[in-house]
Amino acid sequence: MEPEELQWGTKTPFKVLACVPFVGALGWFVVAGGWFELWPFLLFLAAMAYVWGRGGxxxxxxxxxxxxxxxxxxxxxxxxxxxxxxxxxxxxxxxxxxxxxxxxxxxxxxxxxxxxxxxxxxxxxxxxxxxxxxxx
Known part of the structure; x- marks a missing residue:
């Protein structure tokens, strides 16, 4: 009997682990107080992490x-x-x-x-x- 539903793509745990460096960098910038000057870059990183995490x-x-x-x-x-x-x-x-x-x-x-x-x-x-x- 064939499974009712098949799925292909990047697995969720891999996506989560790959975003850990982004979260770490964001936390470091916020704690160090350097996010005021770099907020456009951080916004770009957040958008890229979302797009990549959503994936195909x-x-x-x-x-x-x-x-x-x-x-x-x-x-x-x-x-x-x-x-x-x-x-x-x-x-x-x-x-x-x-x-x-x-x-x-x-x-x-x-x-x-x-x-x-x-x-x-x-x-x-x-x-x-x-x-x-x-x-x-």
Whole structure:
């Protein structure tokens, strides 16, 4: 039996641990009293941490593909998805009307998709999305 919902993207604990240096730097600036001169930079760091923490990802439900972008989310019904494959810039999802959608996902480091003509291997996100779109 296939799981009802699949999800790909950066795991939450990794995102939290990666933001610890930003929080430490912010605390140091506030305690040292240097934040008055550097508040635009600190605001920029906070915005970047938010965008990075939100990250990109994909979730496959029974009837739709949900793509998460740093700002916003796109929901694509199953009937509109034709296939998916990885490129050097991320994952491209081919829709039935001929248009393409970009997802902020990369193949696993052990994947051979990039060297095999971008043919998705079993178990990869692109393979699972293509199989899901075909109704298998």
């Amino acid at each position: 990802g994909a979730r496959l439900t029974e009837d739709e593909l949900v793509l998460r972008y740093p700002i916003g989310t796109r929901r694509i019904p199953r009937a509109e998805v034709s296939s998916a494959r990885f490129t050097y810039n991320g994952m491209r999802i081919q829709l039935r009307d001929g248009s393409k959608v970009f997802a902020f996902l990369q193949p696993k480091w052990t994947s051979t998709e990039m060297s095999s003509g971008a043919i998705p291997g079993p178990g990869s996100a692109a393979y699972r999305i293509t199989e899901w779109a075909a109704g298998r």
